[in-house]
């Protein structure tokens with residue numbers, strides 16, 4: 531074991547001060563603790579955000595849902611406001627990992643980590659969410675910057691994510707059977723800013739698909755999505771799935787997500 535110190539602040543101000551001084555934020559530990567065990571991360575100080583009440587909870591603010599960074603996946607999946615306003619988001623949360631992961635994993639940890647096969651980044655991007663941090667607000671379009679990379683600066687904490695309530699949204703993934711991360715995941719949303727389609731699991735990180743967005747803007751139907759050719763050239767291939775297989779999944783899952791969004 532290597533040495534590190536552990537802080538458990540009770541207020542956002544204290545957490546922000548510790549993080550700004552170099553402490554590593556700890557949310558549910560679902561990625562960070564495993565990384566430490568594997569020696570992929572060796573922080574000198576952990577700042578456990580679990581006691582900071584300001585970071586938890588879900589509230590409606592006008593036409594937005596605001597979800598605290600430390601809100602667990604299980605709470606988002608079961609929350610009556612989320613299920614009523616953005617059922618596709620509650621559904622997404624209910625299919626993350628397994629029961630243990632959903633009981634510990636958090637929205638903020640997932641978004642900060644930006645795993646290239648994670649589910650929430652697709653929802654933030656498709657719904658046009660905004661990430662709130664200790665210093666500023668960042669549109670999802672600007673936040674995700676490729677594999678495990680985000681616009682967050684050292685010492686900056688995510689405090690909440692606000693989701694404008696879409697007219698319709700749905701997320702579907704083809705699960706990697708061992709981890710249940712997305713081999714491919716697609717989130718489609720009809721929003722006041724138009725139709726947005728975000729894809730996760732395809733390679734370097736979550737991305738919007740311009741061709742699908744254009745087709746679904748003309749006609750929000752599975753048939754319109756089926757007409758769009760998906761270029762495998764920009765997708766990754768590995769032992770789980772070739773790039774061509776992933777391209778086909780994007781097409782099929784988009785069609786099914788549109789059907790699901792239409793109810």
Ligand SMILES: Cc1cc2nc3c(=O)[nH]c(=O)nc-3n(C[C@H](O)[C@H](O)[C@H](O)COP(=O)(O)OP(=O)(O)OC[C@H]3O[C@@H](n4cnc5c(N)ncnc54)[C@H](O)[C@@H]3O)c2cc1C
Pocket residue numbers: 554555556557558559560561562563579599600603625626627628631634635636637638639640642643647648649650686687688689709710711712
């Ligand atoms: C077996 C397994 C299966 C999984 N399946 C899925 C899946 O199907 N879909 C999916 O999307 N995800 C999946 N995950 C990921 C999981 O849902 C968590 O969201 C993810 O691991 C992050 O965990 P956490 O919230 O506990 O954050 P932590 O592990 O505590 O932190 C992750 C990173 O985010 C940073 N961080 C945490 N909170 C903040 C904050 N507020 N501000 C700034 N930085 C912060 C930490 O410093 C660290 O770098 C799976 C994980 C496991 C272990």
